[in-house]
Amino acid sequence: MISLDWADWLLLFQNYLVMSLLSIGGAVTTLPEMHRFLVSDHHWLTETQFNASVAIAQSAPGPNLLIIALLAWNVGVNAGSAATGFLSVFVAMVGMLIPSTTLTYLVSDWLHQHRELRSVHAFKQGLAPIVIALLIATGWIMASAHSFSEWQPWGVTIVTVLLVWRTRIHMLWLIGAGALLGWFGFV
Numbered sequence: 299m300i301s302l303d304w305a306d307w308l309l310l311f312q313n314y315l316v317m318s319l320l321s322i323g324g325a326v327t328t329l330p331e332m333h334r335f336l337v338s339d340h341h342w343l344t345e346t347q348f349n350a351s352v353a354i355a356q357s358a359p360g361p362n363l364l365i366i367a368l369l370a371w372n373v374g375v376n377a378g379s380a381a382t383g384f385l386s387v388f389v390a391m392v393g394m395l396i397p398s399t400t401l402t403y404l405v406s407d408w409l410h411q412h413r414e415l416r417s418v419h420a421f422k423q424g425l426a427p428i429v430i431a432l433l434i435a436t437g438w439i440m441a442s443a444h445s446f447s448e449w450q451p452w453g454v455t456i457v458t459v460l461l462v463w464r465t466r467i468h469m470l471w472l473i474g475a476g477a478l479l480g481w482f483g484f485v
Contacts, residue, residue: 300342302377307389310373314366314393321398323429325363326356329436332369342373349440366394450485 302310313335317328329352336343343351351372355364367387374386412418441455454476461467479485 299378300373300376302342302373302382306340307385310370310386311389311393314390315397318394318397319401320432321394322425323432325361325365325394326436327429327432329365330432330439332365333439336369336373342376343369347372347376352440363391363394366390454479454485 313331317331320331321328333348337345337348348369351368352365355368356362358364367390370386370390371383373390374380374383377386409418437455441451458472458476461472462469476485
């Protein structure tokens with residue numbers, strides 16, 4: 299069990315405020331930073347809890363923002379009870395939602411009105427490599443939970459990347475194949 303005081307709750311809130319502005323491409327792109335903050339720096343979650351939370355949140359229907367809520371819930375529960383779990387979810391979700399929704403609300407109308415400007419096109423095209431890099435970092439963090447001697451997860455990752463890159467196989471087939479591999483204990 300971990301112990302969180304008011305300074306820790308404020309730190310959690312501040313961290314999610316900052317991550318909110320980094321979440322270009324969705325909450326999943328902030329996983330490397332969440333991992334660093336929650337697992338590596340503060341040890342509020344174990345590697346297993348982090349990966350299981352991400353897997354459960356991603357497999358559940360709904361927005362990928364569920365990752366934030368589930369990770370925060372586990373931090374709160376590790377700190378005491380379901381009540382601290384709810385407090386943790388509230389702190390993280392408010393911190394994650396306020397900056398990004400405010401910025402989106404303020405900027406989207408201006409971008410729409412000036413959509414023909416070259417600078418707006420350049421801005422939108424410049425976001426694509428940022429999102430790709432953040433997703434690669436997320437994949438690396440999730441895959442590095444396994445040691446490099448465990449070839450199965452790395453092999454599945456490499457094969458999946460190649461299939462996505464070189465074929466037009468629908469993602470649901472790949473997700474289903476991954477679920478079957480996990481079900482039978484291959485990964």
